[in-house]
Amino acid sequence: MEQITIEDICYQREAFLAETLPPFAGVSLFHRRLALFLKEWYSPSPLLTLNTSGSTGRPKTITVRKEQMLQSAAITCEFLELTAGMTALLCLPLEYIAGKMMAVRAIYGGLNLLVTEPSGYPLSDICRQTEFAAMVPLQVHNSLGREEERVRLSRIGRLIIGGGAVDSQLEEALRAFPNPIYSTYGMTETVSHIALRRINGKEASDRYTPLPGVGVTLSETGTLVINAPRISDRPVITNDIAEMGPDGTFRILGRSDNVINSGGIKIQIEAVEELLRPHIGTAYAVTSVPDPRLGEAMVLLVTSPSETSTVKDICARHLQRRQQPRHIFTVEKIPQTGNGKTDRAAAKKMATLLSLSSLAGRSAQ
Numbered sequence: 164m165e166q167i168t169i170e171d172i173c174y175q176r177e178a179f180l181a182e183t184l185p186p187f188a189g190v191s192l193f194h195r196r197l198a199l200f201l202k203e204w205y206s207p208s209p210l211l212t213l214n215t216s217g218s219t220g221r222p223k224t225i226t227v228r229k230e231q232m233l234q235s236a237a238i239t240c241e242f243l244e245l246t247a248g249m250t251a252l253l254c255l256p257l258e259y260i261a262g263k264m265m266a267v268r269a270i271y272g273g274l275n276l277l278v279t280e281p282s283g284y285p286l287s288d289i290c291r292q293t294e295f296a297a298m299v300p301l302q303v304h305n306s307l308g309r310e311e312e313r314v315r316l317s318r319i320g321r322l323i324i325g326g327g328a329v330d331s332q333l334e335e336a337l338r339a340f341p342n343p344i345y346s347t348y349g350m351t352e353t354v355s356h357i358a359l360r361r362i363n364g365k366e367a368s369d370r371y372t373p374l375p376g377v378g379v380t381l382s383e384t385g386t387l388v389i390n391a392p393r394i395s396d397r398p399v400i401t402n403d404i405a406e407m408g409p410d411g412t413f414r415i416l417g418r419s420d421n422v423i424n425s426g427g428i429k430i431q432i433e434a435v436e437e438l439l440r441p442h443i444g445t446a447y448a449v450t451s452v453p454d455p456r457l458g459e460a461m462v463l464l465v466t467s468p469s470e471t472s473t474v475k476d477i478c479a480r481h482l483q484r485r486q487q488p489r490h491i492f493t494v495e496k497i498p499q500t501g502n503g504k505t506d507r508a509a510a511k512k513m514a515t516l517l518s519l520s521s522l523a524g525r526s527a528q
């Protein structure tokens with residue numbers, strides 16, 4: 164635990180406590196960022212401050228014990244059978260937990276950390292065999308589109324995909340890959356994943372299995388509660404609506420703040436979007452507007468230049484009656500947060516403004 168191997172060179176803790184950073188910090192800005200994280204890691208403080216990405220609310224910082232991060236690394240290394248000397252690819256930003264944990268796993272497991280600037284194409288410069296990598300869905304999606312990178316992807320010993328849902332099309336594209344690929348479930352508060360689900364091979368499942376030592380239950384409102392004493396002193400109450408099986412596995416249905424209550428019927432936004440994904444080629448989002456009769460009315464925002472009538476047809480064909488949008492609005496683009504997810508609050512605001520102006524338009528006619 165007192166050393167880390169980066170690109171075949173082993174650095175002792177002391178190397179990060181000296182006034183000047185070790186030489187690898189000069190390779191790139193990202194290498195420098197890694198050296199600065201390790202300086203913080205090897206500092207005497209037992210605590211570390213983490214940033215949450217803010218995809219589900221305001222970004223905030225939380226404080227965890229370094230020991231909890233080591234415990235998380237231990238669980239991952241054990242489960243994925245990562246052992247000393249194996250290579251692990253760091254291609255995620257070090258600002259967030261996922262990148263930091265790759266470094267901590269390298270420290271804990273004695274892994275040889277390969278470092279590449281986080282980008283949409285993380286495998287473009289990686290010729291070496293890697294035994295372990297963590298990526299976000301977009302990085303995997305992009306890599307699949309370039310033959311050489313697709314081959315490299317298929318040779319990664321174990322690939323974990325996190326930071327967002329793996330949609331059914333990406334899952335399908337990975338189905339026949341020979342190497343074990345997992346979708347992860349976790350968050351900053353649980354210092355990265357606490358459950359995994361295989362997306363290819365015989366063990367493929369749409370249900371997450373909690374890692375050893377992790378227990379999950381449902382809150383009164385149906386959201387997932389995580390008990391992982393090695394990682395968090397208190398149970399972590401999430402905003403994710405889940406369905407739990409008797410064997411302790413679970414499925415995530417969507418976020419509790421993404422439920423539309425329309426005339427007493429609850430519509431999970433993510434579920435509707437997933438049903439439409441194979442049929443709408445351009446960007447779109449499901450949201451809602453206040454409705455005097457229903458409470459909320461479901462809205463579909465589409466960027467498609469095609470007739471809304473075709474979109475309406477698609478909905479009629481592929482969604483249940485209760486899931487039909489009340490309004491379909493064509494928009495120039497779907498509002499997004501920094502990390503490429505739909506900005507739900509902005510989408511709702513956009514829909515509300517559009518519905519007000521369409522109402523005004525109608526009454527003026």
Ligand SMILES: O=C(O)CCC(=O)c1ccccc1C(=O)O
Pocket residue numbers: 216255259260261264297298299323324325326327347348349350351354355356
């Ligand atoms: O959503 C979060 O903040 C956690 C994301 C995360 O941990 C992650 C993100 C990308 C790839 C792998 C992982 C992981 O579970 O380790």
